[in-house]
Amino acid sequence: MWKFLLPMGAFVALAVLFAFGLNPNRDIHALPSPLIGKTAPLFHLTDVMDPARTVSNAALKGQVYVLNVWGTWCVACRQEHEALLDIARQNVLPIVGLDYMDQREKAQQWLTQLGNPYTAVGFDTDGRTAIDWGVYGAPETFLVDGEGRVIYKFISPMTPEVWQHDFLPRIQAARRSGA
Amino acid sequence: MKPAAAALAVFLALAAASTPMHAEPARALDDYGQLTNPALQARFEHITGQLRCLVCQNESIADSNVELASDLRRQVREMLLAGQSDDAIFKFMTDRYGEFVRFNPPLEAKTLLIWGAPFAMLLLGVFIVYRIVRQRSRLPLDDEPAPGSM
Numbered sequence: 001m002w003k004f005l006l007p008m009g010a011f012v013a014l015a016v017l018f019a020f021g022l023n024p025n026r027d028i029h030a031l032p033s034p035l036i037g038k039t040a041p042l043f044h045l046t047d048v049m050d051p052a053r054t055v056s057n058a059a060l061k062g063q064v065y066v067l068n069v070w071g072t073w074c075v076a077c078r079q080e081h082e083a084l085l086d087i088a089r090q091n092v093l094p095i096v097g098l099d100y101m102d103q104r105e106k107a108q109q110w111l112t113q114l115g116n117p118y119t120a121v122g123f124d125t126d127g128r129t130a131i132d133w134g135v136y137g138a139p140e141t142f143l144v145d146g147e148g149r150v151i152y153k154f155i156s157p158m159t160p161e162v163w164q165h166d167f168l169p170r171i172q173a174a175r176r177s178g179a
Numbered sequence: 180m181k182p183a184a185a186a187l188a189v190f191l192a193l194a195a196a197s198t199p200m201h202a203e204p205a206r207a208l209d210d211y212g213q214l215t216n217p218a219l220q221a222r223f224e225h226i227t228g229q230l231r232c233l234v235c236q237n238e239s240i241a242d243s244n245v246e247l248a249s250d251l252r253r254q255v256r257e258m259l260l261a262g263q264s265d266d267a268i269f270k271f272m273t274d275r276y277g278e279f280v281r282f283n284p285p286l287e288a289k290t291l292l293i294w295g296a297p298f299a300m301l302l303l304g305v306f307i308v309y310r311i312v313r314q315r316s317r318l319p320l321d322d323e324p325a326p327g328s329m
Contacts, residue, residue: 029236031233031276031277031279032277033277034273034274034275034276034277034278035275101246126250127246127247127250128250128254130247130250131250131251131254131275132275133275134275134276134277136233136234136247136276137233137234137247
């Protein structure tokens with residue numbers, strides 16, 4: 001009995017391990033965020049378009065919003081830009097941008113030429129806001145509920161499908177729960 | 180000789196042409212010197228050597244050249260100068276980047292598996308060897324060549 005069960009058990013264990021470890025759809029660089037369920041870090045930054053204006057998520061208390069981390073150096077951000085514009089047109093919620101490791105003039109040019117999906121874009125000069133949010137690349141997209149808690153983080157370019165499947169249901173649930 | 184020289188010229192031209200494409204507007208990394216207090220500098224080196232750079236993942240932030248690592252080194256430096264403990268700095272990092280940021284995660288309930296697995300494997304191996312040895316020692320000593328055969 002053992003002669004059969006032991007190798008069989010070992011085989012099943014290996015098969016499960018490989019199914020997980022060798023899954024081509026798994027993004028090995030996408031790490032779970034410890035921020036999920038916690039209060040979103042506050043930030044006060046200058047607006048990319050108008051340095052005299054302040055962008056802060058304190059003003060968004062009571063609203064479900066999205067924080068999208070991007071930069072003009074980031075090819076995948078260019079790739080997701082159409083999707084963000086499309087989402088902005090649906091007018092579901094405020095999309096706040098966080099311009100990360102960037103130059104202001106380049107960012108302004110990007111938004112003027114490609115269109116601006118953001119309600120406001122904070123300019124993270126020294127990467128401190130990014131550190132607070134546990135950002136380690138771009139694009140990264142956070143979803144924050146009305147009580148100011150981070151409820152979801154998506155690492156990869158945004159697509160209409162991802163928005164449909166991963167974001168909209170969570171937004172609706174967050175709004176239903178009164179948050 | 181001639182084709183070789185031509186090939187070299189083409190290669191050099193290509194190399195020259197491709198260089199500007201990599202020349203990103205780089206910001207000087209870590210534009211400050213060592214910490215003046217040697218004890219603090221030693222702690223700085225220890226902590227940054229224990230924190231994973233999440234962009235390159237197998238390099239510590241002490242070794243990595245990417246900007247995130249530079250930003251995190253600055254963060255560690257500032258926290259040290261502000262008199263924060265090593266634990267406070269590690270907690271700051273794990274609160275934001277998760278346990279994965281530490282190369283040497285502390286032994287606690289949720290990390291028990293990664294710390295315990297090698298010992299569990301060792302015990303399993305010892306058990307298997309023990310069983311095989313005991314089984315074999317019970318076999319009759321009949322593997323001596325029978326007289327007359329070769």
